[in-house]
Amino acid sequence: VRDPAWSPNGTTIGFVTDRGPDTDVDALTFGQSRLALYDLPTGTIELIGGQEGMNYSPQWSPDGTKIGFVSDRNGISNIFVFDLIDHRLYQVTNLSTGVCGIAQGSPAMSWARERDRMLFSAFKRGGWDIYVVERPLDRMVAVANESTEETEPADETGTDNAIAPSEPFTGELAEGPGQANTSDENNGSRYGLPDTTSFAIRGYKVRFSPDMSATGAMYSSNVGIAGNTSVAFSDVLGNHTLFGAASIYGSLSQSDILIGYLNRQHRTNWSIALYQFRNDFLLFVAEEEAGFESQIYRGGQVMLSRPFDRFRRIELGLDAMSINRAVFRQSYYSGQSETSSKGTLYFASPFVAFVADNVLFGSTGPIDGMRARLSVEHAVGDLSYSSATIDARKYFNIRHRYVAAIRAVSGASRGRDPQLYRIGGATTLRGLGYGELTGTNAFMLNTEFRFPLIERLKMGWPLPLHLRNVRGSLFFDIGGAWHADQFRPFTTDGPGVLRIEDAFAAYGFGARLNVGFLILKYDLAQPTDLVSHTEKMRHYFSIGSEF
Known part of the structure; x- marks a missing residue:
């Protein structure tokens, strides 16, 4: 039936x-x-x-x-x-x-x-x-x-x-009385029907088989090229999953590596993972030298996840890690380089998070629904801080072709060693360079109107080009990051004239194209203080889905 x-x-x-x-x-x-x-x-x-x-x-x-x-x-x-x-x-x-x-x-x-x-x-x-x-x-x-x-x-x-x-x-x-079997003898x-009474009953054994193997890549004009490989294995019931991912940069000690196990046998899921990843930050050393600080994170995570329903869950976990810090300097004139160690930090960070997600995706990104994550973490050890972050996104589908998208992000970190938030770039706050704004407090609001830009474009000689389903976007971004409490996002220039003071804003236009195995994005952003243009327009080329 x-x-x-x-x-x-x-x-x-x-x-x-x-x-x-x-x-x-x-x-x-x-x-x-x-x-x-x-x-x-x-x-x-x-x-x-x-x-x-x-x-x-x-x-x-x-x-x-x-x-x-x-x-x-x-x-x-x-x-x-x-x-x-x-x-x-x-x-x-x-x-x-x-x-x-x-x-x-x-x-x-x-x-x-x-x-x-x-x-x-x-x-x-x-x-x-x-x-x-x-x-x-x-x-x-x-x-x-x-x-x-x-x-x-x-x-x-x-x-x-x-x-x-x-x-x-x-x-x-x-x-009623039994009837003779009239089927073909x-x-x-x-x-070849078997005798089921001869079947041997055996307990279930977990055997892993490959579920997924993928290689991804991204490019951003202010980041460059990045790529990774990921694999996943699970049993036939889907209760046990092994996963791994790696981005190799010359040697294993300098690469990004993740291996983990996820157990979904019961309503409360649990997972364990080991990881290593590297962050590099550009430093201004001198006009004749280039320098950056390299931070290599090595650690593990244990996490519990329990769903309230299909779209909402709560997460509870613990990260224990070390951060190995080193400064690299290179002279423009002599070509000589120098690396100095800044030591290693050890700390543990428990966290709790609430997650909601019922988003429906289209060809280049979400087109309907909402998603949100509210997380709180506290670190003890060589680093001591408490941080809270909220990321909420809402999508309004209009006649199945148009989408109004809103993303609001805010975070704050306190303690002896508060963490820095970095915003700016194609994926966060357009109109700025990558991570140009930093602070222990941050907020960001992105608004977009997404629409079909090119339904179909077919060109002949001398440039044979065939484009279909190119999506367009009109956006307005505003945000800021600061260290002290003296943050004044807006000011007034006379009666009824509002101008941006300590925050940053930009508006512009974008185009997106799904080519099957990746999504190409272009954004043109014009910084503004709501009264006039404050800087030159910036162009961004990137790969990845819309927020």
Whole structure:
């Protein structure tokens, strides 16, 4: 039994079943999928007659007198409608590629209850599209009479009917004396049915098999090229997962490495991971020298995660790590370099976080829903600090083609060794260089209006170019980072004139293109203080999805 559908009056359930004369449970032979009706008041099940091929995805008409379904009786899946009053069969679609879902036999159509409108999915040009049929009852074409061997013949007064009346039978097995098995005596030998009593029962053993292996890359005009490789293995139940990722930079001691294990056997998931990653920060040493500080983090994490529902969860974890710090200097004139160690710091950092996420993605980024993360952490050891961060994002889908996106991020760090927040660049605050603003306090607000920029552009000689589904974006970003409490984001220049003081803002335009294996992004940002332009425009080329 599958694809149940309630009738509008709530007294009948239409569903898909393989019961019928072609099904022999003893021989484990099963007929094609057919439509049946379960009458709740009487408890009887009635097979709809005259069903050739495979039939699935039943949907009721708004008045409950007809039932639509998908059938491949002609060799190609199309939509048919069966009239429950006059027992006639009608065809609604006649597609050469067929009506189908993502998987064979999966639901592929829907019939609106309040309006005479039908939706269905079909495969076209490498993907599934949703199509609308307005007033499908006006488009129906009667199907010519066909043989219905599995049903009783129609009565003599129904010679115009294409489908004979269905045969009713009870849904439960009737009690009574046993009946002889009339199935083919050779069925058992033909299908080689095993003796199930000889099966050995063994306990479940965890065996890992590969789930995913991927290589990713990104490029940003203010960061450069970066790439990584990741793999994941799990058991057949999905309760145990091993994962790993690495970005190799010459030697293992200087590379980014992650290995971990995730247990999802119970409602409360838990994970353990070991990691190493490196951060480099540019230092201003002298005009004739270049320098940067390298920080290599090595440590481990233990985390518990418990969901409230499919979209919300709480996380509790502990990080224990070391930070090895070194300063690298190189002379422009002599070419000589020098590396000096700044020692190693050891500390532990417990954290708790609340996460909510019900986002629906489009071709270049989220198009509907919301996602948020509120986290608090406290570090003890050679470093001592307490930090709180919130990241909330909301997406408004407008007529399936336009999206209004808002992202608000704020963080603060306190203690003996407060942590620095760095904002600026293509992925945070456009109009600035990467990490140009730093502070123990930070906030950021990004607003975007996303729209279809180029539906299709095809050029010939001398530049053969074919672009499809290029998305555009109009944005306004504002944010700031500071160390002390004396932060004044805005000021006024006379009555009614608001100007940015300590914060930073920029507006601009962007374009995004999904090329299949990555998303290309371009942004043009104009810094402003809300009164005039404060700096020159900046161009950003980057790879990755929209926020």
